Amino acid sequence: MYKMAPARQCSTLAAPAGYTAVPVKFSEERRTHHYLYVKEHKVREELDQTRPQNRTLFVLNVPPYCTKESLFQIFTSCSPVELVELQDKPGPSEPQSNTVSQHFGRRQLKGFKVAYVVFKHPSGVQAFKSLKVKKPIVLSEVSHSIKTGINKWVDDYRASLTGTAELQAEVDEFMKGYDERVAEEEEKANEEEGVPDEEGWVKVTRKGRRPGLARTEAVNIRVTEREKRKRAQKELLNFYAWQHRESKREHLAELRKKFEEDKQKIALMRAQRKFRPF
Amino acid sequence: MQKKRNRAGPPQQEAASDDGEMSDSSDKMEVAQGKGKSAVKRAPDADEVLRPVKLSKSDLYKPPTNDELNRLKETEHLFHTNLLRMQIEELLQEVKLKEKRRKTIDGFLREINTLLGTIPETPQTDLTDQTWLPDSIKVPILQVPYQVKGKFCFLPPSSIKVVGSYLLGTCIKPEINVDLAVTMPQEILQAKDNLNQRYSRKRALYLAHIASHLANNELFSSVKFTYMNSNHLKPVLLLRPYGKDEKLVTVRIHVCPPPGFFKISRLYPNKNNVRTAWYTEQETEGVNEPPTPHYNNTILSDLTLEHHLHHLSNCASDFPGMKDAVALLKVWLHQRQLDKGYGCFNGFLAAMLISYLLSKNKINKVMSGYQVLRNTLQFLATTDLTVNGITMATSTDSSLPSLHDFHEAFQVVFVDPLGVVNLCADMTTNKYHQIQFEARESLKVLDDTSADGFHLLLMVPKPFVRTFDHVFHLTNVSKLQGTCKKMKLLNQLIDQGGDYLATSLPYVLSILSKGLGPRVALLSHTLPHRPEWDIGEEPAKHRDSSLLSVGLLLEAELHTSVLEKGPAADSSQALDFRAFWGEKSELRRFQDGSICEAVVWPGSSLCEKRKVPELIVKYLLELHADIPESCISYTGNVLDCVLTRGKEAGTEEEKMVGIIQSYDDLSRKLWNLTDLPLTVTSVQGTHPCLRYSDVFPPLPVKPDWSSYQLLREKKCLVPNPEKPCPAYVAPVKVICHMEGSGKWPQDKDAIKRVKAAFQIRLAELLRAQHQLLCNPSATHTDVYKDGYVFRVQVAYHREPQYMKEIVTPEGMLKYQDTEESLQLELETLHLPSLTSTLHGLHQQHPAFGGTSRMAKRWIHSQLLGDSFSEECVDLLVAHLFLHPAPYSPPSSPQVGFLRFLHLLATFDWKNSPLIVNLNGELKGPDYTEIQNDFISARAQLPVMFIATPKDKKDSLWTKTQPTAQILQRLIVLCLESLRALEQQLMDPSGSQDYKMTFRPPLDLYDILIRLNPKQIPRHREAVDQPAKSFFRGLLKEGAQVKDLMFPVVGYDPVQCYLQELREAYGEFALFFHDKHGGDVIGVLWKPSGFEPQPFKTTNMTGRVMDGKSAKPLLVPNVEAIVEDFEILGEGLVASVEARTERWSI
Known part of the structure; x- marks a missing residue:
């Protein structure tokens, strides 16, 4: 299709099949631009309730400095936008923000991103399709400028200073939940103690009067080691004549092996001209 | 858009590409060679890798043959190990002269022989009448004074014989010298020719006449003169064959008197043969003529040439081990630069020593070359020839001079079989002590089973500048004339025939030895060496001898002491002490009440103490030897300048002591905190400054509020984007382990929360109990104390365990390393223990910190700092101290740094692990275990493999970095820097800009991002003092502060910027920067990132659809990316320079 278009336009707006290229640039005075590649969001099974297929756009190649807000602005110009989600890779949306805590395991998005834009109405998708982009869209406008460089890093620094009270509150809440969970599990374990399941198996736990061996790798290794040692103690060494013979043979074999290794080393060194002293 | 790459471009560009395997590096290295920048050894091909040896069962267990058993047995008896035997065999093969070459040389010698017989006679003239010589030939001896009695005429030689190493078969490549002894006929000499250099003059004239007849012969490519062993009384003629064998051989023509011509008893060391009156050209009545042992010795050694040859060939007959041993010893001496110059220990001396040992039954004729070498070293190590000389004389003739006579006359005594010649006549005490020292060190290496003795003894060169901790040069040798005068050495000067360098050297050295005393373990010098000269030129003058360098091997503890305590004021030695130290000596009262003479040197900082x-x-040279300071170029401490920050003097070692004191206090406070739910079990610092190896240690800070934004509710300062970036405050990380207890949850997420609660609690308690300003966060608590910021991180020793837990489908609990757990282990387990070990190492070797800092500074200055972890460099430096062989552990940072460069550049990273035996915990079997594990898993292991006792298999600190390409690049830089630096250090007449090697070449980068110095917080740390400085929001040390606010910690915009760049564009480019004040970021495109790729949703990062090509492919949107560099670094980036000539869009 793009082959038939005039050469100039084809080089600027070429896009993979099914995608539309949208040139964006950081600010008015910038000379170059990146392209957002946009297509309708389509997946075989709709798992995600927040991204209805008929009113969601999938956006590739979102530049590093581009924020949710600026995308919001861009697409609002077509039709009201309900939600913009940014991700590192295409895929199902990440867990909701209320379970991801403010202070623990928060991940910053890095580099180029992908975005899912959900319009309020299905008509948004159509509106976007009919949109003809003539000149690059400016991301950082005066009204809602994007902070980069020094300003951004100062903001980041400010954000990294945590409030003690919030942190404490979050920890307390989590621990409360955790304690409840642990208590529940313990209670459940207590209930099941010594009670056979439907096939008649009784679960042996670490608790109780006669705890079984813990099922960990370390314990397994320890047990086998002990067995081996016991066996080795019973064995007699250099007792029979054949054992003597054997150990001599082993010694010679060892020497030979060493000799072979040394020969290999020498050959290598010779190849590297390691014997030229000066 | 198509990116074209210039394939023949500089190698560095290629070297940085991220893809490709190690084997790629070899091609790259060749490019480097092609450029002729450095003599780089060719990197081995990919198939030249050690692989585990697999022998089939039948091979291993077949019955042994007789030969095999014999060889195995012989090896056991005569050599250390099989490997050593094979190595020595290979080496000998490499250095020994091939039979084919020998034939060529023999032919050449025959031709010379016939030529020498055809030289015409000359009529008899006075010695001083040299008009018969053609103008194109100059007499190869310094004729001072010119007047001398005697007649000379040329007659064909009475005999021509080959002597020396060529006949014995002990000469070694690459310098094959064949010595030809040409005997003057008796008629030329007169009765009293032993007097007043007459014989020497005749000898020189004889040589000059020979030279004039050989000069234009087409048989020779060059006909030159030189002094034998740089002894100016003994010129020799050098002949080199014409054609392709030019480099093969040098024939040296010696002239010697007919045997028995001189009465030997007249030449004993206590006899005089140079009259003072003649030498000074003044009438001196009734003066006791002083003995002239050195002069006598030169004549005697000419007389005995042939006899010595016979003696040696007797010894060498049916003693194959001797030839090998001499060859090995020669290699050993050459690697230590002991075998050339005035007073050297040459191959002849080595052969003589072996023959001595044979005559004393210390060795026997069935010994192998290795055993003879070992025994010879053993002898050298234990025998001090400066005190107990040895003689090979067997005759009991009581008229022969005694050893005592020799000791009176010479510093080192080793008398030949005739009992008259001292073979070590020209050697100084200091040189001999150096030889002894080397022998001792070498024996230690041989005894150490874990070291590769062969390599360290025979293959590693020990250049002077890398051997000694401090080196200084006498730039103007002729100043030593004044020294002779000042020390009243006229008699010695007569003996040496006016060679003031040789005359004064022993005296100057003895003064230095006395003055430096226990500060030096060894004091030695380079051997004066006089170059060859063309036969048409005047002979080399005394002042032409290469510059004299003196090396000091320092005692680690003592050399920085500022006090020289002398004898008590009223004792008899006090006068001597005062005379020796001159006006520096003063009376001092000591704590024990005694009043002593003493000399005190300035030493307020370590930097000063090193001086x-x-x-x-x-001081001593000026005082006693009349050598002005301007003639001494002392290069021992010149590199200290790279460790100074801004305009401040000193290298800031004291600052680290300050931090460590503050840290100790903090850890005590943490230990003693009351009201913590669990007790603290250990407090361990992990910051490099706590092991003395931080390039620029944190300084105490007091922020000036006006340059910041205030965050009152949190009591914190925040940088103000309008103002210059505040000074960088590095957080000093401290790991604080909490006691294990059942109260800890058993879930990794819960542990994190509990740790956070601890952080908050710690902050509260420190604030309440010790009034410290604290700033807790989820992972750490920042503590502002004494102007430093400590970052205390709570740790629980079982946390990594919980992170590793996996439950298998069978319900078994398994532990598997995860990235998170490894990282945590690294931070809380390995790093603290490494830090404390290295801290201990620094206590043993005070130069450790300085060396490590210099090494890091250098790597950073080459913009490669981000590719090497701090710990990796620390371990490399630790290796220099723990495994110093063939050197001794460095006592000055500078020499340590040179060795660091050498280690990094020459170590065989591909085939061997670098084993750093911290605390000496590794034993013999551990070494083999590490070696074997390494070989069997080589392909999976990092390019740089460093093993320590606690880390035998993983090489924790080099796991992710550096890549093969970066390492390769660093090696190239190392070689080049080392070469340039050593040249600078050994040549005081050249450029004195020692920072040269610390300035990176920038021409290889595709893009340079210039940064605005205003926003570089560490700009003051730059190698070259920046012209402009900014106010970084700090108050002076004593300033009063009304209320404490938490300073800005760890905020470096440049690092933020680099991180963003690497995250976003790491696929396309590599970014290089010097974090210590660098104001430029070098960008190198990766060829792999520029390859057009088919469309995938995952690689749509910064790329653009290439509409021009037939197939829809993705190429990087280079223009936009380059502009992004500016956008992302707004406020920091001054300009982005694209070097379009290097890549096209």
Whole structure:
């Protein structure tokens, strides 16, 4: 299709099949631009309730400095936008923000991103399709400028200073939940103690009067080691004549092996001209 | 858009590409060679890798043959190990002369022989009448004074014989010298020719006449003169064959008197043969003529040439081990630069020593070359020839001079089989002590089973500048004339025939030895060496001898001492002490009440203390030897300048002591905190400054509020984007382990929360109990104390365990390393223990910190700092101290740094693990285990493999970095820097800009991002002092602060910027920067990132659809990316320079 278009336009707006290229640039005075590649969001099974297929756009190649807000602005110009989600890779949306805590395991998005834009109405998708982009869209406008460089890093620094009270509150809440969970599990374990399941198996736990061996790798290794040692103690060494013979043979074999290794080393060194002293 | 790459471009560009395997590096290295920048060894091909040896069962267990058993047995008896035997065999093969070459040389010698017989006679003239010589030939001896009695005429030689190493078969490549002894006929000589250099003059004239007849013969490519062993009384003629064998051989023509011509008893060391009156050209009545042992010795050694040859060939007959041993010893001496110059220990001496040992039954004729070498070293190590000389004389003739006579006359005594010649006549005490020292060190290496003795003894060169901790040069040798005068050495000067360098050297050295005393373990010098000269030129003058360098091997503890305590004021030695130290000597009262003479040197900082030996040397030379300071170029401490920050003097070692004191206090406070739910079990610092190896240690800070934004509710300062970036405050990380207890949850997420609660609690308690300003966060608590910021991180020893837990489908609990758990282990387990070990190492070797800092500074300055972890460099440096062989552990940072460069550049990273035996915990079997594990898993292991006792298999600190390409690049830089630096250090007449090697070449980068110095917080740390400085929001040390606010910690915009760049564009480019004040970021495109790729949703990062090509492919949107560099670094980036000539869009 793009082959038939005039050469100039084809080089600027070429896009993979099914995608539309949208040139964006950081600010008015910038000379170059990146392209957002946009297509309708389509997946075989709709798992995600927040991204209805008929009113969601999938956006590739979102530049590093581009924020949710600026995308919001861009697409609002077509039709009201309900939600913009940014991700590192295409895929199902990440867990909701209320379970991801403010202070623990928060991940910053890095580099180029992908975005899912959900319009309020299905008509948004159509509106976007009919949109003809003539000149690059400016991301950082005066009204809602994007902070980069020094300003951004100062903001980041400010954000990294945590409030003690919030942190404490979050920890307390989590621990409360955790304690409840642990208590529940313990209670459940207590209930099941010594009670056979439907096939008649009784679960042996670490608790109780006669705890079984813990099922960990370390314990397994320890047990086998002990067995081996016991066996080795019973064995007699250099007792029979054949054992003597054997150990001599082993010694010679060892020497030979060493000799072979040394020969290999020498050959290598010779190849590297390691014997030229000066 | 198509990116074209210039394939023949500089190698560095290629070297940085991220893809490709190690084997790629070899091609790259060749490019480097092609450029002729450095003599780089060719990197081995990919198939030249050690692989585990697999022998089939039948091979291993077949019955042994007789030969095999014999060889195995022989090896056991005669050599250390099989490997050593094979190595020595290979080496000998490499250095020995091939039979084919021998034939060529023999032919050449025959031709010379016939030529020498055809030289015409000349009529008899006075010795001083040299008009018969053609103008194109100059007499190869310094004729001072010119007047001398005697007649000379040329007659064909009475005999021509080959002597020396060529006949014995002990000469070694690459310098094959064949010595030809040409005997003057008796008729030329007169009765009293032994007097007043007459014989020497005749000898020189004889040589000059021979030279004039050989000069234009087409048989020779060059006909030159030189002094034998740089002894100016003994010129020799050098002949080199014409054609392709030019480099093969040098024939040296010696002239010697007919045997028995001189009465030997007249030449004994206590006899005089040079009259003072003649030498000074003044009438001196009734003066006791002083003995002239050195002069006598030169004549005697000419007389005995042939006899010595016979003696040696007797010894060498049916003693194959001797030939090998001499060859090995020659290699050993050459690697230590002991075998050339005036007073050297040459191959002839080595052969003589072996023959001595044979005659004393210390060795026997069935020994192998290795055993003879070992025994010879053993002898050298244990025998001090400067005190107990040895003689090979067997005759009991009581008229022969005694050893005592020799000791009176010479410093080192080793008398030949005739009992008259001292073979070590020209050697100084200091040189001999150096040889002894080397022998001792070498024996230690041979005894150490874990070291590769062969390599360290025979293959590693020990250049002077890398051997000694401090080196200084006498730039103007002729100043030593004044020294001779000052020390009243006229008699010695007569004996040496006016060679003031040789005359004064022993005296100067003895003064230095006395003055430096226990500060030096060894004091030695380079051997004066006089170059060859063309036969048409005047002979080399005394002042032409290469510059004299003196090396000091320092005692680690003592050399920085500022006090020289002398004898008590009223004792008899006090006068001597005062005379020796001159006006520096003063009376001092000591704590024990005694009043003593003493000399005190300035030493307020370690940097100044390191200069004490320099001060002593300069002071004493000026005082006693009349050598002005301007003639001494002391290069022992010149690199200290790269460790100074801004305009401040000193290298800031004291600052680290300050931090460590503050840290100790903090850890005590943490230990003693009351009201913590669990007790603290250990407090361990992990910051490099706590092991003395931080390039620029944190300084105490007091922020000036006006340059910041205030965050009152959190009591924190925040940088103000309008103002210059505040000074960088590095957080000093401290790991605080909490006691294990059942109260800890058993879930990794819960542990994190509990740790956070601890952080908050710690902050509260420190604030309440110790009034410290604290700033807790989820992972750490920042503590502002004494102007430093400590980052205390709570740790629980079982946390990594919980992170590793996996439950298998069978319900078994398994532990598997995860990235998170490894990282945590690294931070809380390995790093603290490494830090404390290295801290201990620094206590043993005070130069460790400085060396490590210099090494890091250098790597950073080459913009490669981000590719090497701090710990990796620390371990490399630790290796220099723990495994110093063939050197001794460095006592000055500078020499340590040179060795660091050498280690990094020459170590065989591909085939061997670098084993750093911290605390000496590794034993013999551990070494083999590490080696074997390494070989069997080589392909999976990092390119740089460093093993320590606690880390035998993983090489924790080099796991992710560096890549093969970066390492390769660093090696190239190392070689080049080392070469340039050593040249600078050994040549005081050249450029004195020692920072040269610390300035990176920038021409290889595709894009340079210039940064605005205003926003570089560490700009003051730059190698070259920046012209402009900014106010970084700090108050002076004593300033009063009304209320404490938490300073800005760890905020470096440049690092933020680099991180963003690497995250976003790491696929396309590599970014290089010097974090210590660098104001430029070098960008190198990766060829792999520029390859057009088919469309995938995952690689749509910064790329653009290439509409021009037939197939829809993705190429990087280069223009936009380059502009992004500016956008992302707004406020920091001054300009982005694209070097379009290097890549096209």
